Amino acid sequence: MTPEPDRYAVIGNPIAHSRSPEIHQLFADQTGESIRYEKILAERDGFKDAVARFFDAGGRGLNVTLPFKGDAFEWADQRTELAEHAGAVNTLIAQDDGTCLGANTDGIGLLRDLKKSLRLSIQDTRILILGAGGATRGILEPLLQEKPALLLVANRTTERAEALAKHFQAHGQIRGCGLDAIEPGPYDLIVHATSAALQDQGLGLPDTLIGPQTRCYDLLYRDTDTPFMHWAKAQGASQVTDGFGMLLEQAAESFYMWRGKRPDTAMARNYLRPGTLP
Ligand code: NAP
Numbered sequence: 463m464t465p466e467p468d469r470y471a472v473i474g475n476p477i478a479h480s481r482s483p484e485i486h487q488l489f490a491d492q493t494g495e496s497i498r499y500e501k502i503l504a505e506r507d508g509f510k511d512a513v514a515r516f517f518d519a520g521g522r523g524l525n526v527t528l529p530f531k532g533d534a535f536e537w538a539d540q541r542t543e544l545a546e547h548a549g550a551v552n553t554l555i556a557q558d559d560g561t562c563l564g565a566n567t568d569g570i571g572l573l574r575d576l577k578k579s580l581r582l583s584i585q586d587t588r589i590l591i592l593g594a595g596g597a598t599r600g601i602l603e604p605l606l607q608e609k610p611a612l613l614l615v616a617n618r619t620t621e622r623a624e625a626l627a628k629h630f631q632a633h634g635q636i637r638g639c640g641l642d643a644i645e646p647g648p649y650d651l652i653v654h655a656t657s658a659a660l661q662d663q664g665l666g667l668p669d670t671l672i673g674p675q676t677r678c679y680d681l682l683y684r685d686t687d688t689p690f691m692h693w694a695k696a697q698g699a700s701q702v703t704d705g706f707g708m709l710l711e712q713a714a715e716s717f718y719m720w721r722g723k724r725p726d727t728a729m730a731r732n733y734l735r736p737g738t739l740p
Pocket residue numbers: 527528529531568571592593594595596597598617618619622654655656657658660661663664665681682683705706708709710712
């Protein structure tokens with residue numbers, strides 16, 4: 463009798479838009495692994511129950527998306543060093559002893575895609591990050607390891623940006639401020655990491671952030687340009703991209719942690735979004 467495929471899922475709220483199931487199924491086909499991957503919509507206060515049900519039923523691993531990366535951090539029995547420093551977990555891995563390991567692959571995913579899609583080297587650049595939620599927590603340390611001249615985190619709730627900057631200050635040049643108090647640019651790279659567009663809200667950003675050399679990266683991904691991408695193009699940014707490449711790269715790292723095999727992300731990108739890899 464053929465054994466049941468191992469079960470994986472992505473959990474979040476909202477979750478209908480997620481492309482993780484098709485990506486992981488493609489990775490499984492590429493690597494000859496037998497998995498089943500689904501979407502789980504959890505109530506805002508229902509994360510723990512949903513995760514317990516999934517692992518009690520034999521689930522092997524979860525991807526965790528907004529707004530649950532902090533809850534996943536609390537849930538994990540042990541965490542990787544990056545996840546420990548970030549205070550956010552986007553990957554849960556069932557261990558053979560019944561415990562659960564928490565990891566964060568967002569930063570690795572962003573860095574790999576910045577290098578592949580934008581051919582960007584971070585060293586000595588001035589970077590602005592918009593947002594101070596779970597995704598930002600995951601990308602700060604990997605970005606700081608590349609030694610930017612400045613990493614400015616701007617957030618609607620100023621205190622969260624300031625707290626994050628303080629938390630990571632030992633790792634490099636980082637400051638925090640409110641969205642209404644961003645130092646004028648131009649920045650070399652602007653990373654959009656808020657969920658404002660999911661609520662159809664704009665950010666009201668000033669016109670002083672972008673110059674002809676500025677590259678803009680939206681963590682959000684869509685089949686059409688996001689509101690941040692529209693704004694960045696209208697401001698004259700040199701390159702503008704969405705977060706689909708990061709999604710693939712962070713997913714590939716999660717897949718590797720679960721299955722010990724590295725999928726081919728360039729091939730996956732060509733298949734899922736033909737002709738978009740420079
Ligand atoms: P999160 O933890 O819920 O954080 C949300 C962030 O958005 C907070 O900084 C919040 O500010 C800000 N925000 C929410 N509504 C806003 C508004 N109306 N105006 C201004 N700021 C607002 O979410 P997350 O996990 O960090 O995810 C952020 C985005 O990144 C999402 O779109 C997610 O899909 C995307 N993402 C993509 C990838 C990828 O692989 N491409 C990976 C991770 C995340 P406050 O602190 O003031 O509430």
